Amino acid sequence: MITHDDELIALLLGDRRRSRALGRWLGTLEGRRELAAYRRTLGALEGLYGDAGDARHTIYYCALPTPIGRVFVAAGEAGLVRLSFRQSEASFVAELGRRLAADVVRSPARTADIVHQLRAYFAGERRSFDVRLDLRHTTPFQRRVLLAAARVPAGQVVSYGEIARRIGQPQGSRAVGQALGQNPVPIVIPCHRVIAAGGRIGGYTGGLGIKRKLLRLEGALAAAG
Amino acid sequence: MSVRSASLAELIERHRGELVGYLARMLGDRQEAEDACQEAFVRAHRAFGRLGPDANSRAWLYRIATNTGLNAARRRSHRAARAAEVDPDALPAAAGPSLERREELRAVRRAVEALPPRQRAALMLRQFQDLGYAEIAAALGGNEDAARANVYQALKKLRAALGGVRP
Numbered sequence: 561m562i563t564h565d566d567e568l569i570a571l572l573l574g575d576r577r578r579s580r581a582l583g584r585w586l587g588t589l590e591g592r593r594e595l596a597a598y599r600r601t602l603g604a605l606e607g608l609y610g611d612a613g614d615a616r617h618t619i620y621y622c623a624l625p626t627p628i629g630r631v632f633v634a635a636g637e638a639g640l641v642r643l644s645f646r647q648s649e650a651s652f653v654a655e656l657g658r659r660l661a662a663d664v665v666r667s668p669a670r671t672a673d674i675v676h677q678l679r680a681y682f683a684g685e686r687r688s689f690d691v692r693l694d695l696r697h698t699t700p701f702q703r704r705v706l707l708a709a710a711r712v713p714a715g716q717v718v719s720y721g722e723i724a725r726r727i728g729q730p731q732g733s734r735a736v737g738q739a740l741g742q743n744p745v746p747i748v749i750p751c752h753r754v755i756a757a758g759g760r761i762g763g764y765t766g767g768l769g770i771k772r773k774l775l776r777l778e779g780a781l782a783a784a785g
Numbered sequence: 786m787s788v789r790s791a792s793l794a795e796l797i798e799r800h801r802g803e804l805v806g807y808l809a810r811m812l813g814d815r816q817e818a819e820d821a822c823q824e825a826f827v828r829a830h831r832a833f834g835r836l837g838p839d840a841n842s843r844a845w846l847y848r849i850a851t852n853t854g855l856n857a858a859r860r861r862s863h864r865a866a867r868a869a870e871v872d873p874d875a876l877p878a879a880a881g882p883s884l885e886r887r888e889e890l891r892a893v894r895r896a897v898e899a900l901p902p903r904q905r906a907a908l909m910l911r912q913f914q915d916l917g918y919a920e921i922a923a924a925l926g927g928n929e930d931a932a933r934a935n936v937y938q939a940l941k942k943l944r945a946a947l948g949g950v951r952p
Contacts, residue, residue, distance in 0.1 A: 565944075569937050573911065597950040601943045602912075604893035609810045609913060696802070699795050 564591070572598055619662040620670035623649060626682045627777075628770045631747075633674050636662065639692030640674055643745045645766055660697060678747070684777065687714035689748045698744065705739035712753040714778040719757045741765050747774065793833045796842055797826055803914060804850045810909040811854045812861075813898060825853040844920045851906050851924040858902040889947060896946035900939050907935035 564585045570576045578586075585591040619641060621634035626645075632652045634642040641660060644652050657664045668675070673691065680686035695703050704727045712718050720733040720740075729735070740751040746766060752774045756762035764771035775781035804825065808818035829849050836845055897905060903925055910916040910924060921932040 565941055566937055569940050573936070575933070593950060594944075597944050597947055598940070600889060600950060601893060601940060601947060604890050604947075605897075605908075605912060605943065608890055608894055608897070609909065696798075699798060 565594070568594055568598055572602060617660075617662050619656055619660060619664050620667035621653065621656065621664060622666065622668045622671040622675055624675050624678060626678065628682075628766070628773055631678065633671050633678070634664070635671055635674060636660075636694060638696070639694035640745055640748060641694045641697065643748055645746075645770070674748075681747070682777070687778065691748060693745060693748070695744070698742070701735070702739040702742060705736050706743060706749050706751075709740060709743070709751050709754055710749045712750060714750070714753075715780050717753050717755045717775065717780050720754055720762065721757055723754055737763065750774075753778075753780065793830065796846065797829065800843060800846050804846060807847070807909060807914050808850060808854050808857075810913055811851075811902070811906050812857055817857060817861075821853050821857045822850065824857075825850045828853060841920070841923075844916070844923050847910065847914070847916060847920065847924045851910075854906065855902050892946045892948075893943050896943045900942060904935045904939040904942075907932055908939040911936045 564582065567576075567579060567582045568586075568591075571578050571582065582591075586595055617636055619634050619636045621632055621642075623630050623632050625631075629645050632642070632644045632647065632649065633640065634652075634656055642652075642656060647655075653664045656662065674689075677686060677689050677691065681689070695706065698706065705723060708723050708726045720736045721730070723740075724730055724732040724736045727736075736754075740754055741763065743749055743751045743765070746752065752764060752766075752771045754762065761768060761771060761775075772781060801822070805815075805818050805822045808821045808825075809815050812818050812821065825846075829846060832849065836842065897908075900908070907921055907925060910921045911918075916924065918929040918932045918936075921936070922929045925932060925935070
């Protein structure tokens with residue numbers, strides 16, 4: 561037997577639509593009182609348990625003009641989650657929200673530190689970044705590759721095979737290339753410093769022109785390279 | 786080995802946050818939830834070979850996490866002393882200043898702590914983990930109607946804890 565209580569709960573949880581009988585009951589004093597009580601119950605539950613660690617979080621982003629075009633950065637509580645270029649603002653925001661299940665909010669204030677460091681980098685005044693990274697959305701293998709790439713200093717380049725060797729998978733240079741291609745924070749993790757064997761420049765998700773530009777900026781590539 | 790275990794590692798990576806959150810809601814204690822989550826992943830490791838290629842892997846992880854969480858809750862109920870360590874009246878910082886609201890939160894928290902563990906699990910799965918009743922049934926055992934009944938029963942008890950409410 562379905563009670564008004566059950567029907568009301570079903571309505572509030574979105575399990576079913578309001579029936580005529582429920583609608584009539586909700587017009588009574590008892591119905592109004594129970595609706596208020598269940599709403600407060602659910603509100604209290606949300607207040608107590610909504611934020612138990614995995615709640616939908618907020619990611620803050622900002623755009624800055626650079627010599628390689630407009631760069632977007634995004635960071636959450638745990639650190640920098642994304643850096644992107646050659647992308648429209650709308651698609652950057654949409655992709656972030658979808659991939660990280662987050663609310664994405666524009667905030668120059670919350671991204672000021674990384675923006676400041678990037679400006680200095682493009683001005684040639686800074687050669688490495690001091691920023692917390694949130695790489696939770698990468699796989700363990702990608703993370704090993706990315707952290708190995710992060711240790712290549714500005715002004716130097718290494719080959720895909722060398723990164724593969726450094727992470728203890730000497731046969732894995734193709735997988736290394738793929739992992740670098742999905743680098744969520746290019747430039748900050750300098751995947752552009754990883755090139756093909758024999759000094760060929762290899763690939764770059766942002767385009768080879770940008771890869772050359774970055775290497776030139778760092779002095780790893782002659783102006784003609 | 787490498788292909789399957791790599792994909793289990795990825796699976797765990799992807800769902801770790803929500804599973805810890807779920808276990809924290811179920812057990813009411815973050816540290817206990819982290820421990821239970823570790824234990825659940827060990828179990829997942831052992832059972833991974835039996836997971837069919839077309840299975841809903843998220844629901845499968847929730848089933849393992851639920852079983853682990855229910856075991857942890859059972860162990861705790863044998864250790865009555867433990868209850869003294871968890872302050873059922875401690876409220877989240879964002880609880881707000883209104884006295885009435887604080888009373889309400891306390892009442893609901895006490896009622897959640899008093900729920901049978903399966904009802905609590907069902908409620909959290911429905912309300913916070915975005916699982917449908919079929920998936921909740923798969924996680925808890927039993928059918929969809931039973932899963933729904935568990936959620937509704939839990940909410941009725943929480944509502945009762947509020948007592949009289951002005952419309």
